[in-house]
Amino acid sequence: MPSFGQLVVGPPGSGKTTYCNGLSQYLPQIGRKTAVVNLDPANDHVPYPCAVDIRELVNLDTVMQTTNLGPNGGLMFCMEFLEKNITWLVDRLKPLRKDHYFLFDCPGQVELYTHHKSMKAIIEKLAKMDYRLTAVTLIDSFYCSQPTTYISALIMCLNMMLQLELPHVNVFSKIDLLSQCGPLAFDLEFYTDVLDLTFMQRELDRDGFTSRYRKLNAAICDLVSDFSLVSFATLDIQDKASVCALLKVVDKSNGYVFGLLDPVAENLFNVAAGPTSWEYDRVAAVRENSDFLTSEEMREELQKSARESVAEAAAAAGSPKPSATT
DSSP states (O other): OOEEEEEEEOSTTSSHHHHHHHHHHHGGGGTOOEEEEEOOTTOOOOOSOOSEEGGGTOOHHHHHHHHOOOHHHHHHHHHHHHHHTHHHHHHHHGGGTTTOEEEEEOOSOTHHHHTOSHHHHHHHHHHHTTEEEEEEEEEEGGGGSSHHHHHHHHHHHHHHHHHHOSOEEEEEEOGGGGGGGOOOSSOHHHHHHTOOHHHHHHHHHHSTTGGGGHHHHHHHHHHHHHHOOOOEEEOOTTOHHHHHHHHHHHHHHHTGGGSTTOGGGGGGTTSOOOOOOOSTHHHHHHHSOOOOOOHHHHHHHHHHHHHHHHHHHHHHHTOOOOOTTO
């Protein structure tokens, strides 16, 4: 039986632990039992109850003292240690697999997801055991405020997507604080949908520092555009409507809406999902003041999204549509 969950990654300060804490409170309200797994050996102040905590296996402070490594080297050592002792993690996850949705709160060291091999090896071992995870990459919405930081976020996300080889959802977190960064050079959809980067290249060429690297700027923009993989959702963790919208995207990406945990779609588990909606609704909550939804309304909204996804997949596969009462 497959197990579903999210691998929450991103640079330091992007809100990974806050996101896991928020979801750990929100998901049980819509009837989804949740287990949060702390994979950050440097996280000494965990605000949520940990189902599994890597600090019971290895602690960053102890590693730094015994190996004379710095914080970055120490974190890599911890991940390599976890990789070699993967049975420790598997044994602690096993009792929770039957009925829990997993949230893996990961370290903020980007190198672990861009080129270091241990995290990828851990993911591959979990995938072989039928853990169906989506990598949720949180990026502080502040990165939209400057062309240089935005381009760096694109390159980082693209690198992580290619390295981890998981279903991937990139998210601009703290979107409610974006207005404090000043006016954006373009409309918000430009940043979330990663539209024509030649406009961003022009902004880079106007900068006194980056204008010296016009050819490099053009090459980076062309690289991101050629892959055409990166796009972003938005998140205000304090807004239930925003959390619900993101959860629907994640559930489609890892197949939760088609999985055995979802009775609506049990007979269509292996059917590919239809296209995800990346239209105005994704950023509408940022532009307008959205009303909060109740927990029951959230549950109904997610069930409606699941039925629509199953219907789209059934139509694509030539299968009969499930009834509305399923």
